[in-house]
Each structure stands twice: as structure tokens, then as C-alpha cells.
Amino acid sequence: MDHLLTDTQRAWQLKAREFAETEIRPLSLARDQIAAPAETIDWEIIKKGSRLGIRTAAVPTEYGGHGIDFTTQALMIAEMAKADSAIAKSFSQSWKWSHLIVDNGNDEQKKRFFDAFVNDDTFVLGGGITEPNAGSDNRLPPADDPKSGLQLRATLDGDTWMLNGSKCYIANANIGKLIFAFTRTDPGMPVQEGTTIFAVPRGTPGLKVGKVFNKHGWRFYQNAELFFENVRVPDSNRLGALNGAHKKHDGKNSKFGDLEYAANALGICDAAIEMATAHGRTHRQAGKRLNEHQLFQLKLSEMHMQTEALRSFVMRIAAESDCTANISRKHNMLLMNFSTDSMQRVCYLNLAIHRSAAKGEISARAEKLVRDAIIWTHIAGDSVQRMKAVKALL
Numbered sequence: 001m002d003h004l005l006t007d008t009q010r011a012w013q014l015k016a017r018e019f020a021e022t023e024i025r026p027l028s029l030a031r032d033q034i035a036a037p038a039e040t041i042d043w044e045i046i047k048k049g050s051r052l053g054i055r056t057a058a059v060p061t062e063y064g065g066h067g068i069d070f071t072t073q074a075l076m077i078a079e080m081a082k083a084d085s086a087i088a089k090s091f092s093q094s095w096k097w098s099h100l101i102v103d104n105g106n107d108e109q110k111k112r113f114f115d116a117f118v119n120d121d122t123f124v125l126g127g128g129i130t131e132p133n134a135g136s137d138n139r140l141p142p143a144d145d146p147k148s149g150l151q152l153r154a155t156l157d158g159d160t161w162m163l164n165g166s167k168c169y170i171a172n173a174n175i176g177k178l179i180f181a182f183t184r185t186d187p188g189m190p191v192q193e194g195t196t197i198f199a200v201p202r203g204t205p206g207l208k209v210g211k212v213f214n215k216h217g218w219r220f221y222q223n224a225e226l227f228f229e230n231v232r233v234p235d236s237n238r239l240g241a242l243n244g245a246h247k248k249h250d251g252k253n254s255k256f257g258d259l260e261y262a263a264n265a266l267g268i269c270d271a272a273i274e275m276a277t278a279h280g281r282t283h284r285q286a287g288k289r290l291n292e293h294q295l296f297q298l299k300l301s302e303m304h305m306q307t308e309a310l311r312s313f314v315m316r317i318a319a320e321s322d323c324t325a326n327i328s329r330k331h332n333m334l335l336m337n338f339s340t341d342s343m344q345r346v347c348y349l350n351l352a353i354h355r356s357a358a359k360g361e362i363s364a365r366a367e368k369l370v371r372d373a374i375i376w377t378h379i380a381g382d383s384v385q386r387m388k389a390v391k392a393l394l
């Protein structure tokens, strides 16, 4: 597909590839194996990527970023994920919330938030929707309980908003310098109509970080609890309309979500194929090279088939996102689901190839790819995403 790329897209892809090969890959396994979840983060790699423009790549040029398009974002995520899926996500998570600022911020907010973000190599963004009792219900609320979903309450007290409640599983919650908190401003309305977003800077009195979650995969990527105890936020930090958090379905943030995961899954698939191919060429089993065995060949061909189908789907949705203002999200959701299935199958086949060949010893990297791939089952409540896609197709 390289022949379809512009010179700019290709240049960013190659920059991400070089960064991934020379900087990310060498430290991937070592960071993954650190036992304490809050210590897996490596600020040097964030700073290096930032100096290359990767952290701020999705910020519009008028606000000091690079304004790369969705096709470039997908290409770069896949390149970085091939070296380490969790480190790739640590960069693209800030792209996701940059898109939210673009979609919902007014001119003053865009200038204020992007100025701080662009000029600090260690500035990462986070967004809190999920709560201990509200995960999937925020996206597919039960019809018989219109008040289900997130409960973090924001009430107007004088001229400031007061936030009380908690969030969990929030990416970058423990390290982010600005967190977008999804709050309930009208508890009498269903979650999709009574929710408002506030930008809460780190260090705001009453905002506390709880435990950092110990995950089986994506170990570099930080996920933590957040507690809000009388956290005061000025109305100038309200992003978008009152009760309007879930009303914007055609913005950049919404186009990016599923594409981001699928592009990352593509990088994982490429890594698995690279590993399996190298192993097949060098390892001998039953008197001949592994890749001379028909069973190995069938596995590798299936890995290629799944990966190339995923690549086509990712690039199609990326291109549509770039050239269509209001895309139908059903294909994005199907892409997310397809990427989960194909990547988990590809990683399983890679693991099987290594396990059978190495007589019980599992390659640490093959095993890491499987652990990272399993995260997809949880991140977006995969079955809920599937039900939402099907509802749009019925």
C-alpha cells in the first residue's frame, strides 16, 4: 500500500519506524518485566518521542503541533506497536485527547491547553469515563435503567464546579498533567444526555490518585484510580456544552477510537509474523527446518491472511476518516472487533509455533504479544462494541 501514500505520510511512517526499531524495541521486554506497575513507565522514551514530534503529532499546526491526518496516525501507531504495543498506546493516548480538545474546546481553551501540552516533553493527557460500577453501561446503557452509567457528580457552587466521586482504569491517571473528567451534571437524565466534560489539571486540590492497576498485558501503559473530593473547577475548564459530552459523534475523537486500537493490533500482527518467519527459517525440528513442515506453512499463511485483511481494513477506515466529514461509525466498530479477533488468532499461532518448536520453552516476546493482545477483550468491552455495531446494521 506504500504507493498510495503521500511524501509527508511516508516520511512520518519512516520516522516512527526508525524510532520504534532503535529506541522502543531495545527496552520493550525489560520494561514489561518490571513487577511494580507504576514503575514500568520510562520517561526517557517519552521525551525522545516528544522531541521527534510524536507526542504532539495530532495537535493542529495552528496550535504548535504537526496536524497529521488519520492515515498517518494509523501508520505511525502500527510502526510503534510492532516494537511495543503498550508504548505505542502511551503516545497515541495523548492523540486521542488532543482530538477531544479540537472537537470540544473553544479558541481560548485550545490555545491554553495546547500551549501547555506542546511545550512540555513530559506532558501526557488522560480521560476518565469508567467508574467502579460503570464501564460498558456508559456506552450501551440498559434501557430499563436510564440513570445507570457514570456517577461522578459535578454541581455548580457559586461560579465554580465542584466534583465528587471516583474513576477507575484511567490511562495516565497517575502521570497525566491534564485529565478530562466525564461528570454527571444532570443525574435525572440518561447518561448520554446528562454528562459534561471538565478539564482537571494535576495538582488541583482534592484530586487524588489511588492504586495503579497491575495488568497482564500493556504493562508499560499506566492505568490508575482517581478520587475527586470537593475538586473545584472553573467553568472556563468546561469542555463543550453542558450535558453535551456524549452528543458529538462526528468529531475527530470519535473517528479515532476504533481506528487507534485496530492500527495498534496491526502492529502486533506484523511483530508476530516477523517472529514466526525468523523462527521458521532458523529452527530445526524432526530433521529439517521448521518452515519446511507443512503444518508450520499453514499456520504462517493464516497469519499473513489475517494480517493483510486487517491492514486493508485499517487503511480503508483511515482514508475514509480523512476524506469524509461524517462517517458511519458502524464500520469503525466492526474494524475494532475484527482487529481483536484477527490479532488474537495471529498471536496464538505465533505462540504455538514457538512453543512446539522450543520444546516447552515459551519465547518471552511471543508470550508478551499474547498478553498484550488479550487487553483488547477488555478495553472497549469487546462484546458491547459488537452489539453496538450490529444494532447499527439491523
Ligand SMILES: Cc1cc2nc3c(=O)[nH]c(=O)nc-3n(C[C@H](O)[C@H](O)[C@H](O)COP(=O)(O)OP(=O)(O)OC[C@H]3O[C@@H](n4cnc5c(N)ncnc54)[C@H](O)[C@@H]3O)c2cc1C
Pocket: 127, 128, 129, 130, 132, 134, 135, 136, 137, 140, 168, 169, 170, 171, 172, 218, 223, 375, 378, 379, 380, 381, 382, 383, 384
Ligand atoms: C488497559 C485499559 C485501559 C483503559 N483506559 C481507560 C481510560 O483511559 N479511560 C476510561 O474511562 N476507561 C478506561 N478503561 C476502562 C474500559 O473502558 C472499561 O474496562 C470498559 O468500558 C468495560 O467496562 P468494565 O471493565 O467495567 O466491564 P463491564 O462493563 O462490567 O463488562 C464486563 C463484561 O460484561 C459484558 N457486558 C457488559 N454489558 C453488557 C450488556 N449490556 N450485554 C451483554 N454483555 C455485556 C462486557 O462485554 C464484558 O464482557 C480501560 C480499560 C483497560 C483494560
